[in-house]
Amino acid sequence: MSPLTPTDLQRIFEKLDRNGDGLVSLEELKWLLDKIGHEFSPDELEGLVGKKNLDLNEFLFFWESISKQNNNRGDEEGEDGADVESDLAKAFRVFDLDGDGFITSPELECVLKRLHLRDCPSAKDCSAMICAYDTNSDGRLDFQEFKNMMLLTSS
Incomplete structure (x- = not known):
């Protein structure tokens, strides 16, 4: 996964937040992850995230977590x-x-x-x-x- 700046991630978050409520739903997050090649079932994603919606800070933390896991995947194998x-x-x-x-x-x-x-x-x-x-x-x-x-x- 290529590194994205916080500004890039905020723009992505805003695009995903279609209804403007300041939250990204699991469905919206799943759509993004599917597009970038990280496919999760809805149940897997809910288990990973632990909630139904993410605010901007939670989204940034989640993105950092999956980016880190992706970078460490080769090491952990x-x-x-x-x-x-x-x-x-x-x-x-x-x-x-x-x-x-x-x-x-x-x-x-x-x-x-x-x-x-x-x-x-x-x-x-x-x-x-x-x-x-x-x-x-x-x-x-x-x-x-x-x-x-x-x-x-x-x-």
């Missing part, structure tokens, strides 16, 4: 990809203190405090970090959201 996935799963388990498959703001804060970071983030900062990558807006990170966060912030 080999042994290095399996190692990365395994390392991310181990890291996720460190933060998922109660083992429920999600990382909450209190869990993130607790682990960061245990690491004795010099400038340990506050509860508010931890909540903001969770919200920044919480694509389905449930207030916590599942493994895929955690993986996206780690892959996006490591580049």
Whole structure:
């Protein structure tokens, strides 16, 4: 996928938002993805996005995520990809203190405090970090959201 500027992406978003409500529906997003060769079933796309509509910021995050996945696809197919996935799963388990498959703001804060970071983030900062990558807006990170966060912030 060729790199697009934020201005390019905003223009694309505005074109997709046919009714001008500031949201792009999954149907509109699917149409775009089909046109550029990324075909998803409606159910797959809803599972990936986690909601029925995206605002501009969510659209930009989604685009960045699929661009990153596309760029890393070759790496993840080999042994290095399996190692990365395994390392991310181990890291996720460190933060998922109660083992429920999600990382909450209190869990993130607790682990960061245990690491004795010099400038340990506050509860508010931890909540903001969770919200920044919480694509389905449930207030916590599942493994895929955690993986996206780690892959996006490591580049």
